[in-house]
Amino acid sequence: MRVLFLLILFLPYFLYSQRNIPKNLPKYDEVKLHFGMALGGNTMRATVHNAPNFYQLDSIYSVECIPQVGFNINIVSNFNINKYFSIRFLPGLNFGQRNMEYLYFTGTRYKRHTMQIPSTYLDFPILFQLKSERLNNFRMYLVGGGSFKWDLAAQKNIDAEERPKIRFQPYVYSYEIGAGADFFLQYFKFAIEAKFTVGVNNVIVYDNSQFTNSMESLTPKMFSITLLFEGSDSKGGGLISKLFNKIFHRKQ
Numbered sequence: 001m002r003v004l005f006l007l008i009l010f011l012p013y014f015l016y017s018q019r020n021i022p023k024n025l026p027k028y029d030e031v032k033l034h035f036g037m038a039l040g041g042n043t044m045r046a047t048v049h050n051a052p053n054f055y056q057l058d059s060i061y062s063v064e065c066i067p068q069v070g071f072n073i074n075i076v077s078n079f080n081i082n083k084y085f086s087i088r089f090l091p092g093l094n095f096g097q098r099n100m101e102y103l104y105f106t107g108t109r110y111k112r113h114t115m116q117i118p119s120t121y122l123d124f125p126i127l128f129q130l131k132s133e134r135l136n137n138f139r140m141y142l143v144g145g146g147s148f149k150w151d152l153a154a155q156k157n158i159d160a161e162e163r164p165k166i167r168f169q170p171y172v173y174s175y176e177i178g179a180g181a182d183f184f185l186q187y188f189k190f191a192i193e194a195k196f197t198v199g200v201n202n203v204i205v206y207d208n209s210q211f212t213n214s215m216e217s218l219t220p221k222m223f224s225i226t227l228l229f230e231g232s233d234s235k236g237g238g239l240i241s242k243l244f245n246k247i248f249h250r251k252q
Contacts, residue, residue, distance in 0.1 A: 021136045024184040025232050029083040029134075036076035036188070040226030043067040044096035044119060046199075049216045060214040061103040061110060070096025074123065076230055086129040094121040094149065094222070100166065102211060115165050115211075119220075121149040125176060137184040144177045147197065166212055167205040172220055174199045180228075191228040197221065 028034075045067035074092030081087065100115040125147035132140045154170035178195030202217035 024137050024186050025189065028184065028189060028232060029080055031232075032080050034076070034078040034080070034189075034230045034232075036078075036228060036230030038072070038074040038076055038090060038092070038226050038228045040072045040193075040224050042070045042072055042094060042096055042222050042224040044070055044094075044098050045221045045223075046098055046203075047219045047221060049218070051214055051216045053213075059104045059106075059210050061105060063214055064101045065218075066099040066101055066114075068097040068099060070094065070119075072123070072224055072226060074226075076228055078129075078230060083134070084131050086131065088125075088127045088129055088143070088145075090123075090125050090127065092123050094119070094123050096222070098220070104210070117166070117168060118153050119168070120152040121172070122152060124148045127176060131182070134182075134184075139182045140179070141182060141191075142177075142179050143193070143195065145175070147174045147176055148172070149174065166209075167207070168218075168220075169201070169203040169205060171201075172199045172203060173201050174220075180226075188232055189228075189230045191230070193226045193228060195224050195226065197224065 046065040048063050048065055050063070072092060072094045074090040077089045079087045097116060097118045100117060102113045102115070103110055104113065105111075125145060127143045127145035130142045149172040151168060151170045151172070154168050174197045176195055176197045178193055180191050180193030180195075183190045199220040201219065203220055204212055204215055204218045206212045
């Protein structure tokens, strides 16, 4: 929310500063297909719904998800329907962790136990982008859509020394919504984007323990801030394509 507030706060400054600047990449939106890459940071969290018999469980007093910081890397594929509307596919990887903090009664005293639950998601989002009118080298946009994520870390074996520890389902279905700003540079387009990802399915694997029985459901969430770099043509264009060509040329 802070990033969205800052984007709105500094919007008048961007609009004023763009008045008499020559346009970079003036035919950018006429090219149907663009590719690029995205790098960003995230905080993974979750919404915990207590089980109906939560207060009848003698040992568990509270359950709380503590968000942790991670990072994302994605490939950008953007198809322009027109200059105001695009469809985007951004396959990639999300790395992060959630800490589940339990306060429970041992019979003589209350004790806290923190379960560290790392996640490495294969991420397959499909998003729809609604763009504002371009003002020289700047414009705002909204994104929304859905994603399917597969957690590669969910199948990791739990050592006996790590117990007690809960397990998550490997798959997550989510909807996503966010906003961002495009900056047209000389050779490529740069963007900064803030986005919320909200899971809709319960990911708890029930093992008949007090730690899983205390929850009716747990739905994952993620907030991310991402920097996106897109080429000026359908081959990647400009600086990005030159960088890829140098990498592949060295390998050969």
